[in-house]
Amino acid sequence: MIGNLIYFIITISCIHFYIKGQYTNFFIALFLLFSKCLLIIAPGSIKIEDFGLLICIVLLLHEYIHDKNLFNSKRDPIGKIIKILICYYFLCAILSSIRGKESLPYSLILVRFDLFYLSYFIFKKIPLINILTALKKILYLNIFGGILYYLQFIGLTGILLGSDSNDGISSGITRYSNAPFLSLPLFLYLITTQEKIKHKLLLIIFYCGLFLLPMSRGVLIATVAVCSIYFFIRKKIKIKYAIFLFFIFLLFKPIISYRFSSEGSTGTGTLQEIKNAANYFLEKDFTNYNSLAIINDEGTFAFRILLVAERLNYLIQSPTSLILGEGTIHESSNSVKRYNFNIGTVINDDGTLHMQQIDTNDISFISHIFRYGLIYLVLYSIFLYLSLRKLNRGDDELFIVAMLFLSIKIVQSLGSDGFSTFSGMFLILAILAHSPKKLNNIN
Secondary structure, eight states, X not given: OHHHHHHHHHHHHHHHHHHTTOHHHHHHHHHHXXXXXXXXXXXXXXXXXXXXXXXHHHHHHHHHHHOTTTTOOTTOHHHHHHHHHHHHHHHHHHHHHHTTSSOHHHHHHHHGGGGGGGHHHHHTTSOHHHHHHXXXXXXXXXXXXXXXXXXXGGTOOSSSTTTTSOOSOTTSOOOOOOOOTTHXXXXXXXXXXXXXXXXXXXXXXXXXXXXXXXXXXHHHHHHHHHHHHXXXXXXXXXXXXHHHXXXXXXXXXXXXXXXXXXXXXXXXXXXXXXXXXXHHHTOOOOTTXXXXXXXXXXXXXXXXXXXXXXXXXXXXXXXXXXXXXXXXXXXXXXXXXXXXXXXXXEEEETTEXXXXXXXXXXXXXXXXXXXXXXXXHHHHHHHHHHHHHHHHTOOSHHHHHHHHHHHHHHHXXXXXXXXXSHHHHHHHHHHHTSOHHHHTTTO
């Protein structure tokens, strides 16, 4: 109850700040909402994403009343593809009801989760200088959450949400996954900005630890790969920074080496999981598989590959389902009971283990492909292509951060879903909403 009240107040504050033109405060308040107040205040019965959606809908209505050209996407291919995607989601919801896959109310409830992409048109109203100013303030605000995160390793747990359930291997290095929100893009900002920042090298080390210590293999692989390619192609890294980053690598090398070993992973280790991936994709019979057993015996990567293989194997049996998707089936409706997949995300449901049939955050796109088919995949691929092309045109810090952050999400898509939530995409959408040329006049 208290959590609902606090986040409702933050939601009202976001709306107030935006309407009054206090865009820096709006962005910081939005950060506090999505970060769950630096992971200190637990949300109540209402989901954080629903508070975000409420902000989006109220502001869209407010702006549309005052500007009927709000959704005008002339000479704006990203705005056009976002509108096409939203229209396609609603079309699939209607078709799902006609096809008898799901009731219309449940279909529409499900579609609401993707409406946050319309925030792109809200962010167009925010000057880029306000986004940059807010990001700089968040950089220092997040230090408090970072300190609380580091204190967990010396036994001070219970303050941050999720600190009592560490994801480490019982016989190995303790691992906590509750690093502060936006740690990675803030780290990217620090290593790419040309601006002189006080104690910059110390801040880089501080934020580097915040995305390394959770020991997410996907994040590590994607970040190193994307940043290496970026610095190599653009040749923008100075020798002193190269030496410094190499020093950081040596500092965290024991943790990185451990995480990619068989001792630091579930199953048989990262390399062996990758080698076995091709065999998993060729699998046709999934009746003898068990999600928890796969994770423990084969590893999380093997689990994700088999999850994708089972869903795709189901879809290809029907050309309609493969192209249009199985339908907008809600995970909580009775319609989901017609499916009996053996591999899926296992969650706690009233003290018991329950396997999700469609929803999963373990891998990107598969839940949407299952519901919306290959047409969705084509449309969203166009959105990603247009986004990367636009971001690549900017040479200033905000566009560079957004481009690297989005590229990391794409490379990491086999390890997590960074595209299906407002909290995961709001920073990228906020920067995408502007022209790269405008950034040249910020500083």
